[in-house]
Amino acid sequence: MQTPSMAASSTTFYYPIPKSFLLSSPPRHKRNPNLISCSTKPICSPPSPSPPPLQTTTNHRSQKQNLRLPTFEDSFLLYQFSSSSNEDPGFFNRIPEQFDGEPRELVLPSVEDNKGLAISSNMWWADLKAAVGQRINVEGIVSSVSVIVRDRRLVIPHVSVKDLRYIDWGELKRKGFKGVVFDKDNTLTAPYSLAIWPPLRPSIERCKAVFGHDIAVFSNSAGLTEYDHDDSKAKALEAEIGIRVLRHRVKKPAGTAEEVEKHFGCTSSELIMVGDRPFTDIVYGNRNGFLTVLTEPLSRAEEPFIVRQVRRLELALLKRWLRKGLKPVDHSLVSDVTQFIKVPSDL
Template structure:
């Protein structure tokens, strides 16, 4: 009679990894989260760090060895459960040392930091560029449109035209006798810049005037300054760079100020020279800016003709023509300038330049 034999399932057996291959946990090491599936377990156990590795099921092992291995496995499993519970209450992020990060993680974090820094620097650069662009536009418009000057000029024309009449009129500063002005008791000289001692918007003195500037320096020493609506004016020269360049080129101090001529007081100038404005000389090429400002504050005023009109903006040329026509009209009508206590007769202070 045939007999059948049921083929019994061979027992499964677990091999333990040698101790030198076990992965041990260290409190200061950071590892990525790992999900490990344990054979013959009821569910998947998420582990932050694993301590034993399982091998696939094999056959041909004795029951005694299987029982022994299962006991050891259960012991390791219980340890894993206890460690998982410990990690839930005490996450390893609290005890990790950031200096021992995984190199890939550390490189990724550093890359993010670098990107954020680069984005911030680019944003600041764009903001700075936009601010500088707007400052330059305002400065350019301000050089062409002087709202304070327009308002003041209107008041001068309607109420007090004497403010636009200079005490002395000369073609340029070479016709001024600086020694005679010094003998009359004047203590300092204030120059306008553009078209008075330099070409428009230039930061170098007009070459034919250099000898006269040196003569002025020999008489007044360091009591000479530039007071301009370009270099030194905060709206146009907000960082003072143009003023510093002009000072280096001509050797004359540039007074910094915030209010355009003819508006404003002589406070900055009087503070620089240490004397009253009535003891100072204002030299400029614009009747409704330099001369009006000087007369309003008590200076001796000297009007010069413009050095060059080629570089001057169109609107400035038109305003200059209008100013000159008004001054010429008032002069023909016999309108005299305001009196100046140190100089009753200006004729001795005018000379023919040496050629």
């Protein structure tokens, strides 16, 4: 029989373990919000551990080593923000390797590869410059200010029609005109398209029958050296529509008619300039002595927002000056332009 003292000494007490000890996960270090990490793979070997008093210095070094230099992929993203993909499909074909979603280590070129790197950089810069140039026509802005201040008559076309179907090509030929120069976007094709606008095909074929090979496209996209530096767009357009695309270095409305006259073998006063923009196509044509024909845009849906707003301003100014009785510049071969307008038979 156990005594009370023996029972007390053999009693066992159980203390429950707190749940926080059983369920808690291993402690995590807080991530430094100022740390920039662009890749899961380290570009350089990690820094060696440093004593606690130099923790701040270590963080700064870690930040510098996690930063990576700009790569070709970065340039591609910048290009995407500055231009739409359908403006330069050839740009995608120059990407050296496909993106697979995995981080890549930075590989610096050797001295022997410097020449190839320079060529690639020049191609990228030309594409980026072209993309910005398509949206910002500096020459056009300067010319527009000059026209508004000095000679507004340059904006007034000799002939205004809805589209090419309303032009009597035969009558123009009988009056002594020897060739036709077309703008591309929204005159022959939809913006950024290679195909002729379907309703215009009969009129284009009629123009070819009347003027033969003496027709050409003079555009601020295809054929412009700044935008089409390798002639790929000009060649693609020529293959699609069967019309010669003139190569030139200066954007309309700036520049002279020297390249155009050289192609046709006649003076610009014997040529017809057809386009949809008063402050580019018409100003260029009137300034250089062409007979100018203004058409309405074929489609505004594909145009960038800024282009649509500029177009609205151009047309508002043109209508205002026409209401005030402003007349176009005189042309040596034309006194009555109404004879060049017809009602299309297919309407």
